Amino acid sequence: xxxxxxxxxxxxxxxxxxxxxxxxxxxxxxxxxxxxxxxxxxxxxxxxxxxxxxxxxxxxxxxxxxxxxxxxxxxxxxxxxxxxxxxxxxxxxxxxxxxxxxxxxxxxxxxxxxxxxxxxxxxxxxxxxxxxxxxxxxxxxxxxxxxxxxxxxxxxxxxxxxxxxxxxxxxxxxxxxxxxxxxxxxxxxxxxxxxxxxxxxxxxxxxxxxxxxxxxxxxxx
Numbered sequence: 745x746x747x748x749x750x751x752x753x754x755x756x757x758x759x760x761x762x763x764x765x766x767x768x769x770x771x772x773x774x775x776x777x778x779x780x781x782x783x784x785x786x787x788x789x790x791x792x793x794x795x796x797x798x799x800x801x802x803x804x805x806x807x808x809x810x811x812x813x814x815x816x817x818x819x820x821x822x823x824x825x826x827x828x829x830x831x832x833x834x835x836x837x838x839x840x841x842x843x844x845x846x847x848x849x850x851x852x853x854x855x856x857x858x859x860x861x862x863x864x865x866x867x868x869x870x871x872x873x874x875x876x877x878x879x880x881x882x883x884x885x886x887x888x889x890x891x892x893x894x895x896x897x898x899x900x901x902x903x904x905x906x907x908x909x910x911x912x913x914x915x916x917x918x919x920x921x922x923x924x925x926x927x928x929x930x931x932x933x934x935x936x937x938x939x940x941x942x943x944x945x946x947x948x949x950x951x952x953x954x955x956x957x958x959x960x961x962x963x964x965x
Contacts, residue, residue, distance in 0.1 A: 762833045766836045766840065770836075773840060773877065774876075777847070799919065799924050800865045800869070802913075809887065824949075835880075850925075851875070869924075878926075878927055879930060880932075881932060883935075884918050885942075887914045888935070889943075895907065
C-alpha cells in the first residue's frame with residue numbers, strides 16, 4: 745500500500761501534522777523571540793528546593809513517553825488517539841500563545857562543576873533549553889495529557905499494573921522538572937490547571953450521546 749493511499753484510508757494520522765507544526769513554532773519562538781522584559785516566575789519556595797542530578801534520568805523519560813503514547817493509541821485505540829491529540833494540541837498551542845503574550849524566565853539553575861555523566865546530561869539539556877518560556881511547563885502538561893488518556897482507555901493491554909507504572913513514571917517526570925532546576929513550582933501548577941481544562945473540554949470520541957471525553961468513559965477503571 746502506498747503512503748498516499750494509507751493516509752487517505754487512515755485520516756486520523758493527519759492530526760500529527762499539528763504536532764509537527766507546534767514543534768517548529770516552539771523552536772522558532774525559543775530561538776528568535778527573546779523579550780527584553782520577561783517575567784520572573786520563581787518564588788521563595790523554589791530557591792530552597794533540593795537539587796538532584798540523578799533525576800535527569802526521570803526527566804529524559806519524557807522523550808520516549810510522548811511518541812510512544814501517540815504510536816500506541818494510534819494502532820490500538822483510534823478514539824483514545826483522537827482524545828490524546830485534542831488534549832496535547834490544546835495545551836501545546838495555548839502554551840505557545842502564553843509564551844508570546846507573557847514571556848517568562850527562571851533564575852534557578854545552579855552552577856554545575858561536576859563532570860559525571862548525569863551532570864553532563866544536564867549541561868547538555870541546558871545548552872538546548874534556555875531558562876525562558878517556562879510558564880507553563882510543556883513537560884508537565886503533555887505528560888498529564890498522556891496520563892488522562894491512559895486512565896480512561898479500556899484497551900486490554902493497559903492493565904492496572906501497566907497504568908500504575910505509567911502514573912509513577914509521570915510523577916517522576918513532573919518532580920524531575922523541579923529537582924534539576926528546569927522549572928519553578930508556578931510552572932507546574934499552571935500546567936496542571938491547563939491540562940485539566942483541556943481534559944474537561946475534550947469531545948467524546950467514543951459515545952456520540954456523551955458531551956465530552958470524560959462522560960464517554962464513566963466506567964473506566
